[in-house]
Amino acid sequence: EPNVITYSTLITVCRKGGQLLRAVQVFEEMQAAGVQPNRLTYNTLIGAWRQQGQWEQALEVYDQMRNVGIVPDSITINSLIRGLPGKAAGKGLELLASARSLGVRPIKATYAELLTLCYKEGRWADAWHLYNEMKEIKMRPNVAMYTTMIMVCVKSKEHLRAWEIFDAMRHENVKPTVTTYNALINACANKQHWPSAPRLLQDLLDAGLRPTVVTYSSLVNAYGKGGQWEKAIAVLDDMQAAGVAPNVWTYSSLIRACGHGGEWRTAEKLFSDMQGLGIEPNAVTYNA
Template identity: 25%
Template sequence: MVEKLGNYGEFEAMENIVAEMREEFDNRWLEGVYISVMRNYGRKRKIQEAINVFERMDFYNCEPTVFSYNVIMNILVENGYFNQAHKVYMRLKDKGIAPDVYTYTIRIKSFCRTNRPHAALRLLNNMPSQGCEFNSVAYCTVISGFYEGDYRMEAYGLFDQMLRLGIVPDVATFNKLLHTLCKKGDIKESEILLDKVLKRGVFPNLFTFNIFIQGLCKKGLHDGAAKMLDGAIGEGLCPDVVTYNTLICGLCKNSKVVEAENYMNKMVNSGLKPDAFTYNTIIDGYCKLNMVQKADKILLDAQFRGAISIFSEASGKGIKPNVILYNTLIKGLCRQGLIFEALHLMNEMQQNACSPDIWTYNLIINGMCKLGCLADASTVMNDAITKGFLPDIFTFNTLIDGYCKQLKMGEALEIVNTMWDHDITPDIITYNIILDGLCKSSSADNVLETFKAMMEKGCIPNVITYNILIESFCKARKTGESCRAS
């Protein structure tokens, strides 16, 4: 019950069950329950709550053993609290509790994640003298640390040493090592290590193939990724949605959206249902290629299916479009200047019980500003405020930039004043936009005055700020001020 409640995030109910158990049972035998509670909190990144459970154990007459120490140390290391994890380890030593192989493995992981693989190796080599046998998890953790730090020779040598000792990682442990290599784009090294473990009876699973496909896509080797997908099928494995999505995402990032859509069709033919990520990726790919439905909403590109048809297909297959899906398409429409179509789509999303967010409004406002429709953009912002969507810094900066590009500096400065009314502090981007507008409108004195006001507000200038100042003073032939600014 504790495990299930924790998995579903029902922590209050979980704590009530534990409290009831404390009253019914001898607390000395409840360590396993406390460990389960700590892990549940750890999975949800509730670090302080996990620590509180650990700290209360001895208060409730349940003395923590090495197992409890290992669990809380691992939670701290996984979430980047390395110093705190070290303090827990020192506390374990002070209590006279003997560390076990998992304690050392957690310590090794901590060293590797803080870029100290050589310290991790010393600890690994010291394990037998502490009565702990080597294991594949400890070895692969150190090897991953060396690869992360670009100590390739040390990593490769340690991998060979592990195999010579007869320590062969299982596929789950090996996959973690592969993930490190493929994340760094080192596909060839991954293949060499895979060949070594294959000869020792370790067979890849679907996750292994998914890691390779992701690594190949990151390197732009999409043909290799496609062959790897075929290889997984040839091995009798059934690719899942993650497998196809990885390849589809890689293809779309390299503008191969048609090929990506073909793989989506293969995905459907294999009995898998594309999810929102699948459709969102392909829609985004088509939008970036400017293949969005034209203004008359009738003609689609003669060669390719446009993003609107994919969007309709997603809706037709029972996938409820979410705000990300709508925003992706609205962004594509605005990029082509199809503002009325974007507004229509925003109205449609509200009819489909999908509420727009401030980013939806920002996209529309940005599109209108680029077309010079500043009054309409202001109306959209006011509409967003009326509906409870508070504008952010991007909203204001977009409008200010639109007015400055038309040299309507009075309106731009008025919006800056409005920002303060909404408790939004102008940033360096805001001031640079205003300064650039004043410079272009040949208001050198106003540029300097605004610059001083910016400094008084605690906004630190950057190189763009100084470039604008120099340009403004040069235009006004104030070379002395220009030299001081530079």
């Protein structure tokens, strides 16, 4: 006579083999046989739906789980949040709040997923709340989470908060990555903070990291927004010395910097140089 362990194991095998419909069928057979699914059963089925990108069905299974009185665990919540589409940060935050009200302590990966969702939607206030919540439960963010926090703040023009996160990161001895520095250099793209951009580049180099085309293009953008068109052009020499090829964003930022500085002939030459390198202008270039 099959029991809950037998059925749950079979559902797990079906999930690992990508046999979603068979997993659902086994689940239904289990219920028809009067065998009550347990948390592991529900978690496995939720994971199967998530792997297939069927997040609404995963949520339906979660509702069934709650309706029969089974309390979710951190695995349940993490699986559900990992399955959410790009513009479902609100639903993810709702799931987190629900889990915490039930006494579930989410794992670090859950917060990482939610921070990414908040970044995609530019929800810096929600990301900030998640960051403070992590501090409350003594959960230490990793470098990817700190970087996502900085990116969401920069995206939302909350530059001072981005710097606050960076300071906290260094205080915790979490080493920034190139992506972290790139985001912060983007935060310097204004007349007030542009002098910090080259200092960040130097910090990056001192840390033994290798700048990318995004790093240099962000630096060009910072110089341009700071009204420093000559410094922006000089970045091309730095890129050449480092063996990093400019791209369409680099040249678009350079052309914009020269345009803002009234250097139209220089801008025209850059446009010509760009085409000579086989770099196709885009809408950003033409609007520069």
